[in-house]
């Protein structure tokens with residue numbers, strides 16, 4: 164297990180304290196964690212791929228186990244290319260399960276040697292998602308309890324505040 168590379172894919176539009184909690188947990192378990200800004204074809208992100216990756220890099224700039232990248236193709240292709248054998252996903256509530264189960268089994272069908280590992284973020288983050296954070300920022304609410312200061316600044320700039 165010690166040499167395993169884990170991949171944590173997501174839209175990260177933007178990264179929140181909930182994602183950060185999952186990444187920290189993953190970095191305790193795996194020597195290398197690649198946080199991958201990937202494309203969910205049903206979403207139209209507020210931030211570009213580069214902006215989303217830059218925000219994550221800023222948070223983990225001193226964490227040598229964590230690397231940040233972005234990719235627009237099939238997740239398992241990226242995983243194979245980087246020799247990642249584990250896909251990390253966070254499970255916040257039962258409502259996440261069906262979608263996550265479907266993705267995990269699809270990825271397994273496409274790449275049988277890659278396993279999905281589910282991590283449970285701290286319960287203080289179970290209600291969080293990026294849509295809520297964007298909405299609160301857009302309407303002028305305080306997002307400092309949801310995202311790090313650098314992300315908050317970028318959210319305010321996008322919202323024109």
Ligand code: COA
Pocket residue numbers: 172173174175176179180181182185201202203204206236237238239253255265266267269270284288291292293294295
């Ligand atoms: N804390 C807070 N929020 C969390 C969270 C956590 N720990 N974990 C997930 N979320 C939120 C996200 O912010 C996001 O919120 P939003 O919907 O408001 O934006 C939501 O939960 C789920 O997002 P995410 O984890 O980013 O998943 P996703 O569904 O957006 O992304 C991909 C899915 C990108 C991983 C998937 O589409 C993919 O693999 N794409 C690549 C192409 C591919 O291979 N497709 C086939 C996959 S089977």
